[in-house]
Amino acid sequence: MGVPLSIYLHIPFCRTKCTYCAFNTYTRSEHLIDHFVEALITEINIVGSSKPGQRVHTIFFGGGTPSLLSAAQIQQILDAIRQQFDLMADAEITIEANPNDLERTYLTKVRATGVNRLSIGVQSTNDHELKLFARRHDNDEIVSAMSAARLAGFDNVNLDLIYGIPHQTLDNWQWTLQQTLMLKPDHLSLYALGLEEGTPMYDWVQQGRLPAPDDELAADMYELATQVLGENGFEQYEISNWAKPGLACRHNLQYWHNDPYVGLGPGAHGYADNVRYSTILSPQRYIDAMRSAPLPHAYEYPRTPATDEATMVDRANEISETLIMSLRLTQExxxxxxxxxxxxxxxxxxxxxxxxxxxxxxxxxxxxxxxxxxxxxxxxxxxxxxxxx
Ligand code: SF4
Structure with missing residues (x-):
């Protein structure tokens, strides 16, 4: 029957831009969200009808800030997927979210759409570090968000953290880990801070206003996290990911197994039928491309009018990619x-x-x-x- 498909949906909007972020995301563009949702549904219809009947076992709303979508918009998107694909009854459906968008009423409505996994961008529990990142939240909001998530019925919650932050000490990091563990998450993703050209943080380091990342200290932080999380019942299953038993992220496992997924929305990446591809970056151009898509029209799966670059992956490359990604799975x-x-x-x-x-x-x-x-x-x-x- 083959491996079921995964679907990644890129929601390219944020209220403010974090100082380290190089993702394809846009501020002051929220007026486009309604049109974007329409375009995304068109893209779902195109890719679904070009290869009908595919079983889907994971969906991931990533970004950007998917929690800027209303619950009704999330419902519309999931309805379109259910119409075009065979969405499995036990599918894992994740939404990424910012702590300060997470009120109980909103989360209850989101949970009712079928979303069953929440991934919260915590990044740090230290208010100074959050300020340096220009995050919209503080530590109190993280605590409230987590409690709202539980009350809304989310029993599978991931928290993202960043380590190797300028001025962060091993003690600060240990404190962040301890405070995070007190929130009783089910899954943790820990990323070393990467300095990306074009971000304010990159410039500040170049100008000497912030110290450059210390790789050795970051390695010590990683080791400390491995030890602390192990002692607290987390299983490390990937280089940057830990989960309570049975709660590894199935969507991310799809990537690491190099199994097929379609990527929809501006700046999404996909890999299906041996085609690796990316889509148009700009939300407005994406909306325009979808509006002018001649329908009905048979597009060559997995391409859609939003596809920007696409390359065929030959067998030798498929082998290398599979090895590199699967070796990230620390146990498997x-x-x-x-x-x-x-x-x-x-x-x-x-x-x-x-x-x-x-x-x-x-x-x-x-x-x-x-x-x-x-x-x-x-x-x-x-x-x-x-x-x-
Ligand atoms: S919320 Fe996430 S995607 Fe948006 S600017 Fe911050 S790091 Fe980037």
Missing amino acids: GVRWTQFKERFGEDLRDIHGSTIDHYAKHHLLECSHDRVRLTEQGRLLSNVIFRDLV
Whole structure:
């Protein structure tokens, strides 16, 4: 029957721009949201009708700030997906949200649409760090958001945190972890701060107004988190992700297994039928493209009038991409038999010498059923991945 599909929906609007953010997101554009939802539904109809009957097991509203959508808009989008796809009864449906959009009434309505997983952008529980990031919330709002989420019936909540923040000490980070654990999340995603060109934070570091990130300190923070979260009942299943047993994010697992997903909305990325593609960045151009889409019209799946760039992924690249992504799965790694079933060849016949080399240096660990990164290997994963391409 094949692997079911995942759907990523990019909601490219934010009230304000965070100082470290390089995502495709726009401020002062909320007047476009109604037209954007219409366009997104058109895109869902196009991609659904170009390959009818596909089973879908995860949907992810990402951004930007998807919690700027009303519950009615979320309902309309999900209704369109249900009409065009075979949405599985146990599908995981996630929405990313900012803490200060999360009141109980809103969340109760969102939960009633079928959204069953909430991912809250906490980033830090330290108000000074939140100010440096120009986040819209403070720590009190994080606490209120979490309590509203539980009261609204969300029993699967992820919190995103950032570490390696300028001026952050190991003690600050430990405090953030402790405060976050007191909120009793089900899942945690921890990201090292990356400085992206074109962001205010990048400029401040260049100008010497902020210290440059300290990679060694960030590595210590990562190790500390691994230890603290392990002691608190979290299982690490991916380099940056920890979950309570059974609550790993199924949508993200789709990416790491290199399984198919369609990406809809401005600046979304997708990978389906061996085509890797991205869509138009600008919300207005996206809306215009959807409005002028000749309908009915058969588009070549997974392309739509919003597709900007698309490349065919050949077998060699599919193998490299699958390895690199699956090795991020710290426990699961790459199973020998699954690899052979998918590609018809033994992984050892393709990359045996590279695997042996890194196994000898204790960066990879081979067992009877799989190969995976060791703890040390996780810190040097980029070097290993380079050799597997
Ligand atoms: S809320 Fe998220 S997407 Fe929006 S500006 Fe901040 S980091 Fe970027």
